[in-house]
Amino acid sequence: MTGHDHSHGPSISAGGMHRKRLLIVLGITSTVLVAELVGARLTGSLALLADAGHMFTDVAGILLAVLAVTFASRPPTPERTFGYYRLEILAAVINAMLLFGVAAYILWEAWQRWNAPPEVEGGLMLVFAAVGLVANIVGLLVLRDGAKESLNIRGAYLEVLGDMLGSVAVIVAAIVIATTGWLRADVVASVAVALMILPRTWTLLREAVDVLLQATPKNVDLGVVREHILGIPGVIGAHDLHAWTLTSGLPVLSVHVVVQDDALADGGAARILDDLADCLEEHFDVEHCTFQLEPASHAEHEFHTHA
16 A cells, blocks of 8 residues: 655644734724723713623634634644644634623623613714724724635634624614614614624634534535546545545545556556646645555455445
8 A cells, every 4th residue: 555645734824824913903902992891881881882892702812813823833743743723723613602602791781771771972982983993994904814714813804893893883873872862772782783793603613613523625525526536547446535624724635545456557656646636736725635545456455444
């Protein structure tokens, strides 16, 4: 049997390249958190407090993201042969759980306030909400590109996006309160913030859990992959085909490939390995592949072993 790893392996996680951007957003978000806490205290607004609570999870989540990409950049060791890549995914799961907790608290507090809404200073509430909106827009622009490559960065991006939409809701509520005096607008805005958090958080959690469960990447159809493998000259079978995601943006694949006995002679093994790796990289964007070539005369033993 002949083993072959076409790639030398990843050298850095996708999120690691965006550490500076995360730090910038962390600074912006921390500043807005303090401002909104002060604003909620001065105005009595639940919507501002809700947005500040979301900001707090953003600060914690982005800090986790920074720690994750920092550890993920460490080289592999004999004890951890894949290094710390999965810390990025664990951070995304923790972010999602924090967001679920914040949404639940906001909804509970809104229920309590609906029947007895406290006095809210609409004009001052509008000022603080506008500051939050501007800061969130800046944060989104900083994280936009990285969100396409990394679950961890995407988690931070979604949190800031939720904050931006929350700021819009708070601004609308502040205008309503200032112009009509309807205090329940503050409660409605706080519920809107909570409901905007939930679907995006669920998507983030589901994708992160799929990675932890080593689910097949969404853009990889193993049936089509098998067809391409069987289309390589000299290949007559394939089994133990697995594809999973090590961390965001880093799919990996392994497979046992059965070949004709005579196809391995005179450099045939190297040709088949190169053809397999080139095919998968070209058609499926999977660079980190491990192939084990098995002569057809040895196939019966392999199928028995891996049944």
